[in-house]
Amino acid sequence: MKDLVENRRHITLTDKVRLALLIVKENGLLWCLCFAVYYVCSSVSKRAFDRMDRLRREKGIPGMNSRALNKAIWEAWDWSAGGEEWSPSEEWKQAVMTDVLDKHIPQGASVLEIGPGGGRWTGRLIGRAATFLGVDISESCVEVCSKKFGGKPGVAFMAGSGCDLKGVPDASVDALWSFDVFVHINEPEVAAYADEFKRVFKPGAVGVIHHGSVGGKLGGWRSNITHESMLELLKKRGFVIRESFKEWTTGGTTHQAGLYEDVITVFTLPA
Numbered sequence: 044m045k046d047l048v049e050n051r052r053h054i055t056l057t058d059k060v061r062l063a064l065l066i067v068k069e070n071g072l073l074w075c076l077c078f079a080v081y082y083v084c085s086s087v088s089k090r091a092f093d094r095m096d097r098l099r100r101e102k103g104i105p106g107m108n109s110r111a112l113n114k115a116i117w118e119a120w121d122w123s124a125g126g127e128e129w130s131p132s133e134e135w136k137q138a139v140m141t142d143v144l145d146k147h148i149p150q151g152a153s154v155l156e157i158g159p160g161g162g163r164w165t166g167r168l169i170g171r172a173a174t175f176l177g178v179d180i181s182e183s184c185v186e187v188c189s190k191k192f193g194g195k196p197g198v199a200f201m202a203g204s205g206c207d208l209k210g211v212p213d214a215s216v217d218a219l220w221s222f223d224v225f226v227h228i229n230e231p232e233v234a235a236y237a238d239e240f241k242r243v244f245k246p247g248a249v250g251v252i253h254h255g256s257v258g259g260k261l262g263g264w265r266s267n268i269t270h271e272s273m274l275e276l277l278k279k280r281g282f283v284i285r286e287s288f289k290e291w292t293t294g295g296t297t298h299q300a301g302l303y304e305d306v307i308t309v310f311t312l313p314a
């Protein structure tokens with residue numbers, strides 16, 4: 044259906060009338076009425092999306108990705124599923140943990156997680172960490188994670204402003220993990236966080252960040268960050284990109300970093 048709508052300019056008006064009569068004959072009026080509604084709505088929604096996208100760029104407005112909105116949404120979220128609602132399958136989650144998290148987060152590290160949410164990755168990170176700190180813009184995530192994982196020695200959670208790491212000492216972090224968080228953060232706040240990474244990373248520390256790549260053009264409530272701008276702002280601060288990928292293959296299965304062409308970037312601060 045989507046193909047038909049997108050390709051409609053390639054069919055002449057006379058042929059469209061002929062096709063319409065054939066469609067009515069084969070499917071009946073009710074089906075055709077539904078089709079007409081779908082056809083009109085899809086055009087209107089595409090125009091509305093393009094206009095929103097242009098307005099956001101021209102006027103520098105935050106769209107759905109301001110700090111205030113992120114905080115409000117995630118404080119209102121029902122965390123009873125623990126964030127598993129975003130894992131497409133158990134196999135995918137295992138692959139992320141084995142091929143990405145375990146590969147890059149060193150055993151015995153001082154680990155910082157930004158945006159732990161309901162703790163989807165937190166247990167695995169704590170299992171590898173000597174010390175662990177989770178910083179989230181949402182107080183309710185801090186509460187949920189403190190209940191789930193608090194009380195363990197060396198494990199702490201705190202609420203943050205959404206663009207800084209106040210309270211995290213200079214040169215104290217060996218490894219940073221953040222998944223499904225930077226996809227929602229606009230470029231100025233990502234840049235502010237990157238300044239903070241520079242401050243809190245120990246020399247040789249590693250960061251693993253899942254983020255958007257097309258500036259929100261595919262929807263999915265993605266922020267205005269692009270793949271190029273993310274890599275550029277990390278490199279500008281002296282980080283070295285270890286790898287940056289949209290998918291990976293393991294045991295013959297290819298896994299996507301996420302929906303909407305999301306990317307996982309792994310970077311280090313040179314020792």
Ligand SMILES: C[S@@+](CC[C@H](N)C(=O)[O-])C[C@H]1O[C@@H](n2cnc3c(N)ncnc32)[C@H](O)[C@@H]1O
Binds near residue numbers: 164180
């Ligand atoms: C989609 S949830 C992902 C949670 C978890 N990382 C996961 O993968 O299941 C987004 C999380 O990012 C947090 N968040 C959003 N914007 C943030 C910001 N600017 N700084 C820190 N955390 C933020 C939200 O509060 C929420 O916990």
